[in-house]
Amino acid sequence: MKLVVVGTGYVGLVSAATFAKTGCDVVGVDIDAAKVARLSRGECPIHEPGLGELLQEGLADGNLSFTTDLAAAIVDAQIVLSAVSTPTGPDGERADLSAVFAVVDAVAEHATGDLVFINKSTVPVGTGRICEERIEKAIAARGATARVVVVSNPEFLQEGSAVQNSLEPHRIVIGINDGPAKMMAAERMAALYRPFIGEGIPVALMDRESAEVVKYASNAFLATKISFINMMSALCEKVGADVRQVAAAMGQDPRIGPAFLRAGVGYGGSCFPKDVRALVATGRELGLDMAIAAAAQQVNDAQRERFFQAVLAGLSPAATVAVWGLAFKPETDDVRESPALELAAKLVAAGHRVRAFDPAAKPALPGAELCANALEAATGADALVLMTEWAEFRGADLAAVRKLMRGDRLFDGRNAYEPETAKQAGFAYRGVGV
Ligand code: UGA
Numbered sequence: 001m002k003l004v005v006v007g008t009g010y011v012g013l014v015s016a017a018t019f020a021k022t023g024c025d026v027v028g029v030d031i032d033a034a035k036v037a038r039l040s041r042g043e044c045p046i047h048e049p050g051l052g053e054l055l056q057e058g059l060a061d062g063n064l065s066f067t068t069d070l071a072a073a074i075v076d077a078q079i080v081l082s083a084v085s086t087p088t089g090p091d092g093e094r095a096d097l098s099a100v101f102a103v104v105d106a107v108a109e110h111a112t113g114d115l116v117f118i119n120k121s122t123v124p125v126g127t128g129r130i131c132e133e134r135i136e137k138a139i140a141a142r143g144a145t146a147r148v149v150v151v152s153n154p155e156f157l158q159e160g161s162a163v164q165n166s167l168e169p170h171r172i173v174i175g176i177n178d179g180p181a182k183m184m185a186a187e188r189m190a191a192l193y194r195p196f197i198g199e200g201i202p203v204a205l206m207d208r209e210s211a212e213v214v215k216y217a218s219n220a221f222l223a224t225k226i227s228f229i230n231m232m233s234a235l236c237e238k239v240g241a242d243v244r245q246v247a248a249a250m251g252q253d254p255r256i257g258p259a260f261l262r263a264g265v266g267y268g269g270s271c272f273p274k275d276v277r278a279l280v281a282t283g284r285e286l287g288l289d290m291a292i293a294a295a296a297q298q299v300n301d302a303q304r305e306r307f308f309q310a311v312l313a314g315l316s317p318a319a320t321v322a323v324w325g326l327a328f329k330p331e332t333d334d335v336r337e338s339p340a341l342e343l344a345a346k347l348v349a350a351g352h353r354v355r356a357f358d359p360a361a362k363p364a365l366p367g368a369e370l371c372a373n374a375l376e377a378a379t380g381a382d383a384l385v386l387m388t389e390w391a392e393f394r395g396a397d398l399a400a401v402r403k404l405m406r407g408d409r410l411f412d413g414r415n416a417y418e419p420e421t422a423k424q425a426g427f428a429y430r431g432v433g434v
Pocket of ligand 1: 226270
């Protein structure tokens with residue numbers, strides 16, 4: 001089966017490599033010619049454990065190739081999977097769907113026979129219907145007989161463990177609506193996912209709108225869980241409680257569960273902030289108040305700000321601050337909506353000297369210095385701020401770090417250290433809710 005994956009970002013590249021591993025003939029398409037050239041040479045453009053190996057395996061097996069020529073790739077494809085980005089649009093809330101529509105228009109123009117169009121990007125409810133209508137209209141206008149079915153098949157992978165999540169998903173959600181070509185689409189989706197179904201991974205088959213909602217509901221729920229524990233962390237600080245103990249005991253109730261109850265500087269990344277904002281905007285358009293999602297967003301903003309203010313208040317004027325971690329989470333080089341970048345900018349604006357290090361992320365940091373390693377960043381610093389809980393930071397010898405520093409402030413934005421250990425190492429420690 002020939003599968004065309006459009007967009008070679010996190011979701012697209014991981015999907016392309018995974019389906020190539022399961023034996024599909026996969027063509028990855030991207031408008032970025034330099035990226036396509038790198039991918040064709042087997043160079044992985046992102047830091048994602050296991051992805052480079054999977055990419056090289058697919059290229060060597062001949063199951064995976066890359067091109068910029070979307071039109072040519074579509075002509076003999078059975079499935080086109082769109083994984084282009086849907087960033088927040090110019091209004092600051094709603095998803096910008098222009099990249100999705102560009103793929104849709106190419107499919108409408110070049111589809112020849114039966115084709116399944118999978119939408120993997122996170123798109124507002126109803127987008128699948130708009131895409132299908134757009135395609136049908138264009139095909140009719142050119143007098144063609146091609147049948148294109150639009151399927152919603154949201155992605156649930158987490159950056160940093162994307163390959164594993166993709167090879168062993170908790171569930172596969174497929175949304176197909178009734179129509180004359182529904183059987184054709186269902187059969188192709190079953191063929192695509194057969195290796196996973198064979199492993200006993202559950203498939204949730206539903207209508208397209210429900211599948212579109214599942215994605216937003218899942219991300220908003222997880223974001224709410226994080227914001228809930230962050231809200232409790234503020235209370236814990238006031239009353240002298242320890243949010244880590246609170247979260248652990250709460251999580252032992254199977255109705256609550258232990259996951260996503262780590263208090264910290266708030267969630268970031270390319271998904272939660274964008275998707276929660278988009279859900280709130282969708283609700284507003286429909287005359288609905290998505291109150292819990294809006295509150296999750298508000299608590300997240302407040303949690304970041306609370307931590308930033310605590311750091312700023314704990315510094316002497318023109319201090320040298322080491323920032324450990326720039327990626328929005330460990331095991332990725334992604335800095336989209338990363339709280340660390342906002343903190344660095346705030347510190348620079350307040351007249352402090354920032355020396356930052358991240359094992360994978362190397363972004364431009366106006367006014368700050370990027371250091372070659374963690375110890376270099378800490379050397380001579382008045383304060384150390386831990387923003388991303390990479391294993392190498394968690395395992396650092398705090399006493400040795402303290403000796404390299406001038407000051408004794410340690411702001412732990414991820415509760416990566418035991419307060420007692422940090423104190424014994426000579427630090428004035430501040431965590432989140434501890
Ligand atoms: C998230 C979802 O977890 C995936 O299921 C989904 O597929 C993806 O968005 C998406 O929509 O594409 P991701 O953004 O890669 O995945 O990362 P997460 O591991 O969910 O972390 C998101 C943020 O929440 C990070 O900033 C992380 O530090 C923070 N977080 C997570 C906490 O502050 N506390 C926690 O307990 C867990």
